[in-house]
Amino acid sequence: MKRDWDLIRQQLTDIEEEHDVLADLPEEPKWTDQPWEDYEQQLKEFRAAEGRIAGHLEMLVDNGYIEGLQIMRSADGQFFFGVSGPRLTMAGHDLLDTMRSSPIWETIKTTAKTKGIELTFDGIKALGSVALKQLLG
Template sequence: MIKNWAIIRDILIRLEATSTPNTALDANQFPEYPEQEVAYNMRLLSEAGYIKANILESKSGDGRIAAALARSLTNSGHELLDTIRNDTVWAKVQDTFKSKGMDMTFDLVIMLGKKIAENFLLS
């Protein structure tokens, strides 16, 4: 499995858009992506402290995630989303990583996103 930034951004955006603070998103509510990829990226976001989630590992030995529920954004999750929500900033972040041939990490995405947003604001 890979860290999929399109899925990560979509999870964050959809969590923020929920109608109540306690509305959970299930990994199967993202029909445009394979459920296991969504579940895996929910687990990554949870482990990194960007969302609160319940992740249930399969006990059948197949290596799958049996269930993944994203429950809410943490303050750090809001900060990450604030950095990458804007489509123009997000496109520039992706283009920069691609042109430099570097892997996108949470810390680098936040740092670069803030710098790009700052440049937009000051120009």
């Protein structure tokens, strides 16, 4: 899975606004009377979407930006969730504050791309202060 910073930004915002952070997970397909190959394709698409959403939440939890959410993976790649009032940590609020403003966020992404810098959690924080100075200067 490739990291999607816009998805991370949205997930942080959803948690801050107390939206259901798992609401965007698609519904797992059920096998009915369709051909098995169709069901397998639907399941593959479901697993990809679930993995993208859950994987990004997992990164946020693992790096201390979110509390109140547990994400577990089974051996076959299924995800299981423990939810007890997801909330941002102080570090999560700081990261979201850096990413919140659309002009600053776009400047961060553009600067990183122009300079050939890969976006990381620390890079976003550093580029956020540069972007703010550019917009205010």
